[in-house]
Amino acid sequence: MSEGEKDNKDFEFIKEQVIERKGRKIKKWLLPLIMTVIMSILFGVIAAVTFVLTEPKLYKLLHKDEEAKTPIVFPTTDPNENKEVPTTTPKLSPTPKVEETTDHSEEQDDSKEQTSDNTDSDAPDDEKRDPIIVEQSIEADLDDFVNMYEKLRLVAYETNKSLVSVNSIINETDWFGNPVERTISTTGVIIGNNSKELLILVSLDRVKDTNRITIKFTDTVSIDATLLEYDTEINMAVLAISLTNIPISFLENLKVVKMGESYSISVGNPIIALGSPNGHPGSMELGIITSKGSSVTITDNKLDLFNTNIEDNKNSDGIVVNMNGEVIGFITHTLKEDINENLNTVIGVSKVKPIIERLANQQPLIYFGVETEDMTESAKREHDISNGIYVNEVRSNSPAFEAGVINGDIIIQVNDASVLNTNNFNNIISEYEPGEQIMVKIKRTSGNVEKEMDLPVVLREKVKK
CATH class of the missing domain: 2.30.42.10 (PDZ domain)
Structure with missing residues (x-):
């Protein structure tokens, strides 16, 4: 090794290193950082504005089927418009006329020939002979009586698919200040399905000012309901319960009630009262219409009332249906007359239907x-x-x-x-x-x-x- 190489080797540990100033290093990273923050803020502002502008439309587009509610409509016929009013109760058929059969076939044939001859001839009407009809009386027995009640029970059974048990829960305190729950039970009527909610009509005084409202399906299954709309004067309220909250097994057995007409009811018509007519939820009473023609005036409107021979009490509630299972009235206490407090007073369905319809559709009165x-x-x-x-x-x-x-x-x-x-x-x-x-x-x-x-x-x- 030469002397020069030896000297270089001895000084190899000495190397020059250029160190950047601290201020320049900070500036080098600070500018990109500031630009990144500014771009992030700008991106966030643009994204927020875009979301606010487009979110309502996108939500409606994505939830179009969920948000669409089918309007509730109750067809009605007003006699003032000169329209034909359908009969609300079936007419009783007269006793059937049965021709007595005999073995005198030849005589019957001769009679037919004579009748044919008389028809073809030019003889005057007074000379034509009317056919002879022999009536055969049929006596009703106990089985017929039982069958009649069985048919009434079937009408009630089908209508009860439109009734639900409603519980209003009120939080109170006892004498010692302990919290307790008081429950008011009544019957609700399913009046509509708007494809999102099941709508239930109930007496307002049974559900107003309560802490919680539930629809009871069984002893272990109850679903919360919300008070949708109500009218104090007629003491009616509409509850809503989400269809998604109702188990399929229960939903399949529920149906919307059939609304009838009360214009054509007559004194003496047979009726069935369902709901809580005697105060007990789920009860049933049979009777007749005993009086009609009275009315009650409310603000900007007038409603028809009729009475039945069903005994009334302070807990009576529910609906009155005809023999076709169509609702013709709602039992009322707030619009009750003082003439006979012991008999059911019923609001005729025809003139109250428009009010119920507006409540169900959340339209202003x-x-x-x-x-x-x-x-x-x-x-x-x-x-x-x-x-x-x-x-x-x-x-x-x-x-x-x-x-x-x-x-x-x-x-x-x-x-x-x-x-x-x-x-x-x-x-x-x-x-x-x-x-x-x-x-x-x-x-x-x-x-x-x-x-x-x-x-x-x-x-x-x-x-x-």
Whole structure:
């Protein structure tokens, strides 16, 4: 090894190393970091704005089948519209006429030939002989009586598939301050399936101001229900229960009740009361319609009432059906007459159906604010009008009150529609939405001279109490 190489080897450990300044190193990493943060924030803002704008449409698209609710509709027939009203109870067939069979076949043949000859001849009608019919009486026995009740039981059995047990749970405290639960049991009527929820009609006073509402299917299976809508005046509420929460085995045995008509009921018609007619849930009572023709006035409307011979008590509740299993009325206590408190009072189904339909579809009940009376023909002649309803009372602070309608006015027309009766008036105003203005033609009868006036009225939604 040469001397120069030896010197280089001795100094190999000495090497020059350039060290960057600390400030430059920080700047080198700080700029990309700042750019990354800015881009992240910008991306987040763009993503958030895009989500807010597109999420509702995407949700509706992805959940289109889940969100779509089928409207609940109760077909009805109003005799005021000159439509044919279907009979709500089957007519009893007369005793069948049976021709007595005999062995006199030759005589029957001769009789047929004579009848044929008389028909073909030009003899006058009074000379033609009527056929002789021999009636055979058939006596009913005990088996017929049992069969009749069996058929009634089958009608009740099918209708009971539309009834459910409703429990209202109220949290209270006992005398010692301990928390306890009180349960109120009643019967609900399945009135609709909107493809998302099962809708159940129940008496409002049985479910209002409770802590929890459940639908009881068995002793071990109960499902929570929500109070969807209600109307205090008619004491009816609609509950909703999600279809996804109902076990398939129970759902298959439930069906929507058949709504009938109460326009054509007659005194003496046989009926079946189901639900809790004697106070016990799941009970059944047989009876007849004992009276009809009475009515009760509520705000902007009027409902029909009828009575049965079924004994009533404070816990009575449920529905009344005809022999076809169609609902013709709802047992009521809040609209009950004082004439005979011991008999069931029933709200006729026909005029209350539109209200129930709006509750089931969560449509607002339109509020005008009057109690009215249908006018007789003599009253119309007296006031020189062809149609109209008489205002008995105007609710304070109501749309009618604010528009200047007073007691004694006669409502003749709403916009271009003539007012025929109270129910017709309710149907007319229900076509509008809360906040819309209508022009009401009235005839004022309180002054010395009767005069017609046009009053603008701004409708509102009926307030729940």
